[in-house]
Amino acid sequence: MTKKRTFLLAVAIPLLILLSMTIKPQATVLFGQEIVLETKAYDPTDLFRGDFVAINFVISDVPKSKVDLPIDKINNKKLFVSLKQEGKYYVVDQVSETKPKQGVYLKGQFQETYNGLNGAGDFRVDYSLDKYFVEQGSGKDLEQQSFKGALVGTVKVLGGYGVLTGVAPR
Amino acid sequence: MKRQISKDKFSLISTELEHYESNGLITGEQKNSILEIYEIKGGLNFIRVVVTIGALLVGLGILSFIASNWNGISNLVKLLIIFGVFGGVNFAGYMLSEDNPKTGRSFIYLGSLVYGAGVFLIGQMYNFGGEFPTAFLLWSLGVLPMAFQLKDKYLMLFANILFAVYLNGSYDLGFPYAGWVGVPIVYLAFNYFDKSRLLLFFANLTALSFIFQITLRYEVKGLYVASIFFLIGLLMYGVKHTLEPDIFRVQGNILLGVTGVILTIPNLWDIVVGAQSTRLVSILFALVFVALLFVLIRKGSLISLIFVCVTIFRYYTDTFAFLPKSLFFIVGGLLLLGFGFYFERMMKSSKGGTLA
Numbered sequence: 001m002t003k004k005r006t007f008l009l010a011v012a013i014p015l016l017i018l019l020s021m022t023i024k025p026q027a028t029v030l031f032g033q034e035i036v037l038e039t040k041a042y043d044p045t046d047l048f049r050g051d052f053v054a055i056n057f058v059i060s061d062v063p064k065s066k067v068d069l070p071i072d073k074i075n076n077k078k079l080f081v082s083l084k085q086e087g088k089y090y091v092v093d094q095v096s097e098t099k100p101k102q103g104v105y106l107k108g109q110f111q112e113t114y115n116g117l118n119g120a121g122d123f124r125v126d127y128s129l130d131k132y133f134v135e136q137g138s139g140k141d142l143e144q145q146s147f148k149g150a151l152v153g154t155v156k157v158l159g160g161y162g163v164l165t166g167v168a169p170r
Numbered sequence: 171m172k173r174q175i176s177k178d179k180f181s182l183i184s185t186e187l188e189h190y191e192s193n194g195l196i197t198g199e200q201k202n203s204i205l206e207i208y209e210i211k212g213g214l215n216f217i218r219v220v221v222t223i224g225a226l227l228v229g230l231g232i233l234s235f236i237a238s239n240w241n242g243i244s245n246l247v248k249l250l251i252i253f254g255v256f257g258g259v260n261f262a263g264y265m266l267s268e269d270n271p272k273t274g275r276s277f278i279y280l281g282s283l284v285y286g287a288g289v290f291l292i293g294q295m296y297n298f299g300g301e302f303p304t305a306f307l308l309w310s311l312g313v314l315p316m317a318f319q320l321k322d323k324y325l326m327l328f329a330n331i332l333f334a335v336y337l338n339g340s341y342d343l344g345f346p347y348a349g350w351v352g353v354p355i356v357y358l359a360f361n362y363f364d365k366s367r368l369l370l371f372f373a374n375l376t377a378l379s380f381i382f383q384i385t386l387r388y389e390v391k392g393l394y395v396a397s398i399f400f401l402i403g404l405l406m407y408g409v410k411h412t413l414e415p416d417i418f419r420v421q422g423n424i425l426l427g428v429t430g431v432i433l434t435i436p437n438l439w440d441i442v443v444g445a446q447s448t449r450l451v452s453i454l455f456a457l458v459f460v461a462l463l464f465v466l467i468r469k470g471s472l473i474s475l476i477f478v479c480v481t482i483f484r485y486y487t488d489t490f491a492f493l494p495k496s497l498f499f500i501v502g503g504l505l506l507l508g509f510g511f512y513f514e515r516m517m518k519s520s521k522g523g524t525l526a
Binding site for chain 1: 233236237238239240241249252253256257260264281285286288289290292293294295296297298299300302305308311312313315316318319320344
């Protein structure tokens with residue numbers, strides 16, 4: 001290969017990496033099912049991605065009664081959380097190890113949390129949907145609204161993968 | 171070809187040779203012919219520094235622009251701008267490489283920062299959650315092809331540092347499997363980039379962080395983690411080889427010093443001995459450790475001297491039981507003073523040998 005060719009390749013590879021990063025989320029935004037979730041929020045900053053609203057979805061706390069698996073198959077494992085619509089919002093229906101055949105579901109990493117009183121506790125689930133990036137300085141409004149009442153988040157879901165597309169007051 | 175050495179070393183050699191000449195050990199001609207075989211290695215080039223810092227500033231400006239998430243233009247347009255600027259600066263870098271190689275190279279550097287901004291822009295566009303250490307892996311991956319294409323060790327160093335950031339930041343993210351591929355790559359790079367000492371130094375740091383991540387992931391107990399790294403430090407310091415031994419010695423010495431001080435913490439030891447004897451075991455370790463450091467100091471290791479001081483200070487702040495502490499320090503100090511005195515006398519009588 002000539003020097004020019006390899007140089008072009010060295011320029012093209014980073015561009016391809018950038019493009020490939022967008023495939024899964026863009027497909028989800030285009031073809032995914034839209035669901036609305038209840039949430040709370042506050043407003044920190046990331047050095048490289050700027051201001052964001054930290055989102056805490058209600059579905060991120062899964063009660064132990066919803067999970068019918070031995071504990072070593074839950075902690076730090078990625079499981080599928082099936083969601084069902086109750087009124088306007090989607091809530092946790094059940095948790096499974098394998099991909100559900102139908103319905104809306106999200107993949108998330110489970111972590112046991114402890115409740116000081118009876119040790120029962122819940123599971124905390126990380127869906128990687130905990131950040132909503134906003135223009136610098138505009139996160140405070142959402143944070144204020146969050147204190148008054150819960151915010152709602154809109155998520156597009158495709159095959160267990162979710163993209164957070166919007167956060168707005170109830 | 172002349173032997174390339176740094177400016178400092180050259181001036182040391184020339185002053186020493188002048189000293190030999192004035193003592194009549196060598197002639198002026200001999201001195202000059204010795205100096206002839208050396209050449210001062212090109213140090214920092216001013217133009218290169220200026221254009222590189224210029225590229226760095228523009229790149230940071232672009233990163234900051236993306237982070238501001240300004241709503242004035244849509245995400246898609248921002249992404250197109252990133253693609254355009256990335257292509258543009260690389261094209262400019264290529265065109266300039268013939269006539270203005272330094273400016274050209276700085277455009278390439280700028281390109282690697284613009285690419286990073288693109289990674290974070292996409293993370294922002296789709297609201298990727300979590301800590302996003304994958305961004306640094308992708309950034310590193312995107313810098314690598316250009317580093318190898320231009321055989322530019324500074325780009326390689328940048329890729330290596332980004333990779334280390336990924337390794338150390340990925341704790342929530344599951345096992346950093348990329349380490350199995352990345353660590354060999356940074357060593358291959360050292361070999362490919364004319365055995366640059368700088369790259370070896372950082373390759374070692376990356377390998378050590380990967381080993382540390384492995385121990386974290388497999389929930390290895392603190393005592394074993396510290397012991398493993400203490401051992402690695404000893405090996406790096408002690409094993410004789412020809413591959414830049416001084417880099418391995420310095421890194422090994424620091425590593426064994428830091429982990430040695432950590433191993434003097436009594437609580438670590440409660441997994442091998444009963445809770446009541448952890449203190450005794452840790453103090454026994456500390457004594458062996460300090461003895462080892464003295465052996466190393468005798469071999470000329472100044473770094474070990476620092477760790478002796480750290481260990482002493484660590485015990486001085488350890489407890490408020492002042493009377494036992496006072497006794498321990500006075501006895502310990504007197505012992506050392508006595509040894510020193512004995513050695514000094516011994517050496518005087520035998521009229522030879524130095525401590526260094």
